[in-house]
Amino acid sequence: MILFKIENLVKYFGGLAAVNGVSFSVNRGEIFGLIGPNGSGKTTIFNLISNFHKPSGGKIIFKDKDITNLKTNKICRLGIGRTFQVVKPLGRLTVLDNVIASAFLRVHNKTEATKVALETLEFCNLIHRKDDLAKSLPIGERKRLEITRSMATNPDLLLLDETAAGLNPGELDEAIELIKKIRDRGVTIIIVEHIMKVIMTISDRIHAINFGQTIAEGTPEEVANDPAVIEAYLGEEYAHGK
Amino acid sequence: MKKYTPYILLFVLIIFPLVVRNSYYQHLMILVLIWVVIGSGWNIIPGYTGQVSFGDAAFFGTGAYTAGLFASKLGMSAWWGMAFGGFAAMAIAFPFGWICFRLRGAYFALASLALNEVCRHVATVWESLTNGMVGILVMPTFVSKIPYYYVALSLAVFSIIFIQSVMKSRWGYYFLSIREDQDAAESLGIDTHYYKMISLNIAAFLTGITGSLFMNYMGFIDPEVVFSLHDISIMAILVGIVGGVGTIYGPVVGAFVMVAVHEFFRTGFLGFFKTLASVTGSDFVNTVAKYVSQAHVLGFGILVVLVILYLPNGIVGDWDKIIGIFTRFKRKGESS
Numbered sequence: 398m399i400l401f402k403i404e405n406l407v408k409y410f411g412g413l414a415a416v417n418g419v420s421f422s423v424n425r426g427e428i429f430g431l432i433g434p435n436g437s438g439k440t441t442i443f444n445l446i447s448n449f450h451k452p453s454g455g456k457i458i459f460k461d462k463d464i465t466n467l468k469t470n471k472i473c474r475l476g477i478g479r480t481f482q483v484v485k486p487l488g489r490l491t492v493l494d495n496v497i498a499s500a501f502l503r504v505h506n507k508t509e510a511t512k513v514a515l516e517t518l519e520f521c522n523l524i525h526r527k528d529d530l531a532k533s534l535p536i537g538e539r540k541r542l543e544i545t546r547s548m549a550t551n552p553d554l555l556l557l558d559e560t561a562a563g564l565n566p567g568e569l570d571e572a573i574e575l576i577k578k579i580r581d582r583g584v585t586i587i588i589v590e591h592i593m594k595v596i597m598t599i600s601d602r603i604h605a606i607n608f609g610q611t612i613a614e615g616t617p618e619e620v621a622n623d624p625a626v627i628e629a630y631l632g633e634e635y636a637h638g639k
Numbered sequence: 640m641k642k643y644t645p646y647i648l649l650f651v652l653i654i655f656p657l658v659v660r661n662s663y664y665q666h667l668m669i670l671v672l673i674w675v676v677i678g679s680g681w682n683i684i685p686g687y688t689g690q691v692s693f694g695d696a697a698f699f700g701t702g703a704y705t706a707g708l709f710a711s712k713l714g715m716s717a718w719w720g721m722a723f724g725g726f727a728a729m730a731i732a733f734p735f736g737w738i739c740f741r742l743r744g745a746y747f748a749l750a751s752l753a754l755n756e757v758c759r760h761v762a763t764v765w766e767s768l769t770n771g772m773v774g775i776l777v778m779p780t781f782v783s784k785i786p787y788y789y790v791a792l793s794l795a796v797f798s799i800i801f802i803q804s805v806m807k808s809r810w811g812y813y814f815l816s817i818r819e820d821q822d823a824a825e826s827l828g829i830d831t832h833y834y835k836m837i838s839l840n841i842a843a844f845l846t847g848i849t850g851s852l853f854m855n856y857m858g859f860i861d862p863e864v865v866f867s868l869h870d871i872s873i874m875a876i877l878v879g880i881v882g883g884v885g886t887i888y889g890p891v892v893g894a895f896v897m898v899a900v901h902e903f904f905r906t907g908f909l910g911f912f913k914t915l916a917s918v919t920g921s922d923f924v925n926t927v928a929k930y931v932s933q934a935h936v937l938g939f940g941i942l943v944v945l946v947i948l949y950l951p952n953g954i955v956g957d958w959d960k961i962i963g964i965f966t967r968f969k970r971k972g973e974s975s
Binding site for chain 2: 447449468469470473474478479481485486487488489490494497498499501502505506507510546547550
């Protein structure tokens with residue numbers, strides 16, 4: 398069952414086509430990987446979905462509803478949570494307050510919001526830092542805070558933008574565990590990632606783009622062996638020459 | 640100890656006019672309390688919601704003129720302004736915020752500065768309504784200052800309790816989220832435009848009521864007094880910055896300090912220069928004395944530079960730092 402799809406999405410920045418006719422659909426309950434070399438338009442697609450940028454063309458459909466021109470906060474309200482590649486913690490608030498602020502989206506009194514926040518922190522294994530200021534966290538925990546915060550809005554679809562970048566191997570395993578746990582809760586995930594260890598182990602399907610255009614889609618094995626993907630990452634001779 | 644400080648302060652403030660009979664000091668305390676409310680109101684927009692505003696006088700003046708017009712045009716008591724002044728200020732804040740909260744950072748600050756000036760000019764030019772530069776004169780209801788004092792005190796207590804409870808609620812969390820990162824807030828489902836409007840309207844409401852009280856108390860207003868950029872808008876900012884931006888009690892402390900500094904300059908260093916002039920009999924000292932008493936804005940400027948350099952979070956925000964400095968002096972004294 399299709400939860401979310403984008404159709405022929407286009408975004409121009411001036412004369413440059415950052416995203417040029419990308420289409421894909423995501424099934425309920427799957428982890429959908431989005432890969433591509435630097436500057437291929439992955440983060441732009443996320444920004445188009447959450448309407449930080451207005452699409453120049455195309456459609457975004459979530460739960461059979463066209464959400465293309467909805468405001469960012471409405472999109473979150475409908476159930477699409479996102480994290481940022483460049484993390485945006487609410488620095489001068491404590492970790493707990495960060496999560497309470499986002500939990501207020503679904504519940505309207507403070508006791509319940511605190512309860513939801515504590516549960517989510519426990520779930521995401523960040524409970525031991527709850528009284529620290531968000532700006533005092535190291536990068537690994539900041540990324541985890543991003544995930545915790547969007548989980549507290551109780552999303553059906555979670556957009557993870559390079560949540561594993563900059564983590565050490567131990568943290569990486571934890572991050573993979575967490576993403577799997579979130580999926581097991583019934584949350585559908587679209588993940589952008591450069592670290593192949595992460596994306597190849599957890600994705601059910603992968604969509605590869607380069608220069609804003611689709612170059613391959615399929616299971617991790619199919620995409621890893623696709624000549625167009627190898628060419629985009631390693632250069633032409635690796636794809637054809639051997 | 641820290642927990643009881645507000646109650647002790649409140650108790651002292653309640654018995655103050657009964658103990659201190661001197662009407663000059665009572666007058667100063669009324670000004671302090673008025674500035675507590677204005678400062679607390681201002682603090683909501685930049686301190687909690689992170690949108691710097693230079694336009695507080697627009698709301699203050701609107702409130703004051705509401706009270707004045709009730710008396711001069713409708714022939715009713717100027718106290719009606721206390722009931723409607725807040726809403727009149729919100730009527731200014733609403734369209735302004737609706738349009739100008741699309742701007743961010745410094746651009747919003749400039750727009751609020753413009754609002755201040757627009758209101759001042761309208762009040763000056765629209766003579767048929769406001770009497771222009773002639774101003775509006777209202778007969779004070781009470782001769783004694785004590786009733787005004789208690790009205791100002793209850794308004795100050797009300798606004799602090801109100802702001803405190805707002806900041807503990809969902810609104811408060813949303814304000815702080817917007818201050819820390821507007822994009823993150825938006826992506827967490829917070830309608831940033833709407834909540835910025837709420838914060839501006841709370842501030843406008845409190846400031847408007849205070850404006851009405853000011854009209855009732857002073858008995859005279861003109862556009863240069865209540866829509867003044869440096870005496871109202873900038874003063875509100877200073878009260879906030881000196882006391883501590885984004886703290887509940889910052890504006891309270893700030894109001895005390897700023898009224899004291901203002902008065903210090905107005906009286907020419909508590910009459911020091913006047914005495915000096917009469918003792919020396921020199922024309923030069925006399926001229927200096929005259930200018931010093933008008934140079935409070937210069938004094939404010941120096942104070943702000945010092946506060947930003949040494950206490951960037953204000954007196955309340957950097958309280959631990961102040962305590963630290965004093966205890967270090969003490970320890971040095973003991974060891975030597």
